[in-house]
Amino acid sequence: MPKENMQQIFQDLYERAKKREVFTDLMSIVLNRENILLAYREIKNNSGSKTVGTDRLTIKDIECLTAEEVITRVNRLVTGRKEGYQPQSVRRKDIPKPNGDTRALGIPCIWDRLIQQCFKQVLEPICEAYFSKHSYGFRPNRSVENAMAEVSKHLQLSHLHYIIEFDIKGFFDNVNHSKLIRQMWTLGIRDKHLLGKIKRILKAPVKLPNGELIYPTKGTPQGGIISPLLANIVLNELDHWVESNWEKIL
Secondary structure (H helix, E strand, O other): OOHHHHHHHHHHHHHHHHOOOOEOOOHHHHOOHHHHHHHHHHHHOOHHHHOOOOOOOOOHHHHOOOHHHHHHHHHHHHHOOOOOOOOOOEEEEEEEOOOOOEEEEEEOOHHHHHHHHHHHHHHHHHHHOOOOOOOOOOOOOOOHHHHHHHHHHHHHHOOOOOOOOOOOOOOHHHOOHHHHHHHHHHOOEOOHHHHHHHHHHHOOOEEOOOOOEEOOOOOOOOOOOOHHHHHHHHHHHHHHHHHHHHHHHO
16 A cells, blocks of 8 residues: 555545544554555654664664564564553653753654654544644644744734733643543544553653653653644643634634
């Protein structure tokens, strides 16, 4: 199945989600041969693929494998173990911020990044059918520039004079796992095998710089491939609440 056919599958998922259909068999698409290869190409083109995880591997350690070996390895990691999918520990790295504080990044191992990309490609079109048209962060074909253009338009056409900006402190670190899964269920994502693996990703141990392992009960690693999409799922209700209160005023 070529890349073009995968794009048709993604479009079909979007259209079905627009009709508010329920999805109970998404894992067959996640582990589809062409979906895995597409995920591999996406990861390879990402500069972060050269960053090591706790296993010290990068994309170069996958490049030497054939396409079939990559596909087999992904399938084995996700479904081939008796204990189920077990993501490796996430490497914690503190990044300095301009204000003197630090931002904690969580860097999954390269194979887990590839697997997360496989999930993201399938979940994203479903979620896009539910997201607010006024949401611009971490979404395909949208950017900060698009958001600024929209703001500029309303400032001029509606003669508005103020912009309100607010920040959710420590948002990624405090995502409630149970609520996130419930929200995914509400979006029609009801493949229990998939949801179980998302839970495993959320609860993957985090390895601190001193070597200590911690086991998160909340949050999603800022730095994980799938984390921005999961964050948008959590914020979707807030986006629509803001939209319902102020959209018609503009």
